[in-house]
Amino acid sequence: MTITEKILATAAGKKFVEPGELIDAGVDLVLANDITAPIAIKEFNKIGAKGVFDKDKIALIPDHFVPQKDIKAAEQCKALKQFSKEHDLSLYFEVGRMGVEHALLPEQGLVVPGDCIIGADSHTCTYGALGAFSTGVGSTDAASAMATGRCWFKVPESMKFIYYGKLNKWVGGKDLILHTIGDIGVDGALYRAMEFDGEVITALPMYGRLTMCNMAIEAGGKSSIVVPDDITMEYIRGRAKRPYVFYASDKDSHYVEVREYDCSKIEPTVACPHLPSNTRAAKELSNISIDQVVIGSCTNGRLEDLREAAAVIKGRKVNSNLRMIVIPATQQIYKDAMNEGLLETFINAEAVVSTPTCGPCLGGYMGILAEGERALATTNRNFIGRMGHTGSEVYLANPAVAAATAVLGRIATPEELGL
Amino acid sequence: MLFNGRVWKFGRDIDTDAIIPARYLNTSDPEELARHVMEDADKDFPQKVKSGDIIVAAENFGCGSSREHAPIAIKAAGVSAVVAKSFARIFYRNAFNIGLPIFESTGAADGIKEGDVVEIDADKGVIKNKSTNEEFKAQPIPPFMQELISAGGLIEWTKKKINC
Numbered sequence: 001m002t003i004t005e006k007i008l009a010t011a012a013g014k015k016f017v018e019p020g021e022l023i024d025a026g027v028d029l030v031l032a033n034d035i036t037a038p039i040a041i042k043e044f045n046k047i048g049a050k051g052v053f054d055k056d057k058i059a060l061i062p063d064h065f066v067p068q069k070d071i072k073a074a075e076q077c078k079a080l081k082q083f084s085k086e087h088d089l090s091l092y093f094e095v096g097r098m099g100v101e102h103a104l105l106p107e108q109g110l111v112v113p114g115d116c117i118i119g120a121d122s123h124t125c126t127y128g129a130l131g132a133f134s135t136g137v138g139s140t141d142a143a144s145a146m147a148t149g150r151c152w153f154k155v156p157e158s159m160k161f162i163y164y165g166k167l168n169k170w171v172g173g174k175d176l177i178l179h180t181i182g183d184i185g186v187d188g189a190l191y192r193a194m195e196f197d198g199e200v201i202t203a204l205p206m207y208g209r210l211t212m213c214n215m216a217i218e219a220g221g222k223s224s225i226v227v228p229d230d231i232t233m234e235y236i237r238g239r240a241k242r243p244y245v246f247y248a249s250d251k252d253s254h255y256v257e258v259r260e261y262d263c264s265k266i267e268p269t270v271a272c273p274h275l276p277s278n279t280r281a282a283k284e285l286s287n288i289s290i291d292q293v294v295i296g297s298c299t300n301g302r303l304e305d306l307r308e309a310a311a312v313i314k315g316r317k318v319n320s321n322l323r324m325i326v327i328p329a330t331q332q333i334y335k336d337a338m339n340e341g342l343l344e345t346f347i348n349a350e351a352v353v354s355t356p357t358c359g360p361c362l363g364g365y366m367g368i369l370a371e372g373e374r375a376l377a378t379t380n381r382n383f384i385g386r387m388g389h390t391g392s393e394v395y396l397a398n399p400a401v402a403a404a405t406a407v408l409g410r411i412a413t414p415e416e417l418g419l
Numbered sequence: 420m421l422f423n424g425r426v427w428k429f430g431r432d433i434d435t436d437a438i439i440p441a442r443y444l445n446t447s448d449p450e451e452l453a454r455h456v457m458e459d460a461d462k463d464f465p466q467k468v469k470s471g472d473i474i475v476a477a478e479n480f481g482c483g484s485s486r487e488h489a490p491i492a493i494k495a496a497g498v499s500a501v502v503a504k505s506f507a508r509i510f511y512r513n514a515f516n517i518g519l520p521i522f523e524s525t526g527a528a529d530g531i532k533e534g535d536v537v538e539i540d541a542d543k544g545v546i547k548n549k550s551t552n553e554e555f556k557a558q559p560i561p562p563f564m565q566e567l568i569s570a571g572g573l574i575e576w577t578k579k580k581i582n583c
Contacts, residue, residue: 039447039487043574065445072445122485122509138487138513140573186432187479191508222508362441383436385459
């Protein structure tokens with residue numbers, strides 16, 4: 001069995017499962033946010049269940065529109081708070097303690113290797129980076145699991161991606177996953193589990209793995225996973241709040257498709273409007289002027305991401321034709337970035353630094369685009385109107401390219417700044 | 420279970436931001452969501468769509484976010500069914516869970532034009548273009564899933580099961 005099949009078999013209390021099989025599995029965590037939880041709560045209340053299945057295994061994280069951007073958003077957040085109080089949930093995160101959900105939960109050790117997790121947010125697939133099975137569902141599925149602790153799944157076929165060779169300078173997890181989506185398309189892994197492997201992945205730091213697994217949904221993937229190793233152990237040591245299990249894929253595991261990438265050929269990559277699969281080398285896009293740069297999100301708002309951006313922009317200024325918004329993904333990252341002087345670097349460069357929020361990534365607030373404006377963001381989607389007006393555009397890239405772009409006012413690589 | 424309606428056509432990769440943009444996600448009220456359904460793909464759609472209408476699209480309909488607001492908005496706008504060559508997996512699951520019938524059919528997606536009137540027979544898995552008299556195959560919806568749709572979605576259906 002593959003690692004994904006092993007985790008699902010265990011969750012379903014079975015010795016063996018195979019792709020296509022329908023299983024009823026126990027979940028280790030159910031997640032919802034201020035957009036999806038209000039519907040989940042409404043549906044949960046309709047079921048008439050006496051209570052939640054486990055008050056310590058339901059995470060409600062207001063992160064999309066907080067600090068509360070308007071009255072309607074405030075009402076939604078209030079619903080999360082009330083429900084959490086009513087059911088004595090231990091994993092409710094108020095503003096000041098919250099973070100962007102998929103950065104917060106791994107950081108706090110609340111998702112661990114071997115877990116089976118569902119979340120009412122499509123980027124729940126992020127936790128595959130830790131060697132867990134995790135997938136996005138809708139509010140109704142989340143509601144049902146909040147009551148029962150269970151969810152049905154069709155065991156997905158696994159697709160293997162092998163990355164070999166030497167990574168070029170300024171190329172990281174974001175470039176690898178954009179390159180992959182560019183290769184297979186936005187439905188290239190539809191319904192499938194994406195397993196990332198190869199010497200490059202084995203050496204890839206956890207933040208890069210989290211970025212890669214985060215964007216599996218952008219290829220239509222049901223889940224994504226990296227077999228846990230020493231890097232995983234190093235990351236969870238001192239964090240893991242629950243027991244964990246390291247699973248690995250058997251040598252004779254079946255993969256519906258295997259794709260290999262020579263990483264020495266992958267350059268800093270940008271996804272152009274209006275699909276994440278519309279990828280080009282950043283250096284081919286130097287004629288594209290940009291109005292707004294956003295660094296943050298569940299994809300690239302971690303401390304290491306901010307370090308990369310700061311290393312590029314240190315001692316430089318944001319171009320006068322452009323605004324730059326930096327959003328550390330959690331309070332801890334915010335604090336660490338402050339202590340390391342990263343926030344000062346951004347502010348000296350004349351960027352703004354926000355408290356944690358999904359905000360602009362989904363066109364919620366905190367950096368909305370006007371008609372005709374273009375943004376380059378370290379986020380995960382560039383659909384029509386994603387960050388604002390339907391006549392605006394979003395380009396996706398890694399944090400170093402984003403910082404170089406902010407300096408030059410057009411899509412740029414750090415090399416163009418002599419770095 | 421039969422669905423009859425006039426067709427609105429869309430292309431491939433119609434994402435959840437096109438179906439219901441995030442700027443309206445500060446509410447989960449179905450009627451309010453319906454007032455903005457598909458507006459970033461076709462700004463006049465909320466005014467044009469009538470009860471019973473059917474959406475026909477190409478590959479990967481509903482890709483992107485897990486927002487259940489997407490199928491909710493479509494259903495609340497009166498759309499009786501969605502036909503596509505393929506659906507993104509979270510949307511597929513969400514649609515049934517909230518009681519919006521959806522059908523995968525490459526033939527229908529290619530062979531039906533905007534404005535055609537079609538009839539979908541969920542039991543037989545047949546999509547009939549009444550404007551041209553052509554018929555296309557789709558996967559039939561099994562009886563329990565039809566019950567789930569009639570009940571209004573997974574939760575209502577579960578409640579009914581618990582109470583009987």
